[in-house]
Amino acid sequence: MTGTLEQLESTIATRRGGDASASYVAALFAKGMPKIAQKLGEEAVETVIAAMAGDARGVTGEAADLIFHLMVLLNEAGVPFVDVLAELERREGTSGLAEKAARPKV
Ligand SMILES: N=c1c2ncn([C@@H]3O[C@H](COP(=O)(O)OP(=O)(O)OP(=O)(O)O)[C@@H](O)[C@H]3O)c2ncn1[C@@H]1O[C@H](COP(=O)(O)O)[C@@H](O)[C@H]1O
Secondary structure, three states, rough: OOOHHHHHHHHHHHOOOOOOOOHHHHHHHHHHHHHHHHHHHHHHHHHHHHHEEEEHHHHHHHHHHHHHHHHHHHHHHHHHHHHHHHHHHHHHOOOOOHHHHOOOOO
């Protein structure tokens, strides 16, 4: 499963500076972070809409779009996917409720 995302990360990296007329990822890179971030937001909203409609097949497709655009954004942001995995591994076993309760009171 992780291998699929690592392969996608590699493919996305090869598109940087590529022909925007031949590659969707190259076209996104040419437009820059504002467009990439906008697409990620749109795909998140479309995923939410499918989920709220109880459309499991729709959620599958929109979630794939969402994760794909997240991988493009990570590349544009200069964040290796392995760093995200490391952060998730660091959180492994820590309850979200316990972590939130331990936050400093502001
Ligand atoms: N996984 C994906 C992937 N998922 C979704 N998409 C594209 O993401 C776009 C999002 O769909 P939308 O309907 O929101 O797009 P749109 O309305 O045409 O876009 P805008 O007008 O809003 O800019 C579509 O063009 C999809 O084809 C993807 N495009 C590419 N990949 C992967 O990236 C690789 C490289 O792609 P290219 O750079 O195009 O060669 C591919 O081999 C795939 O592995």
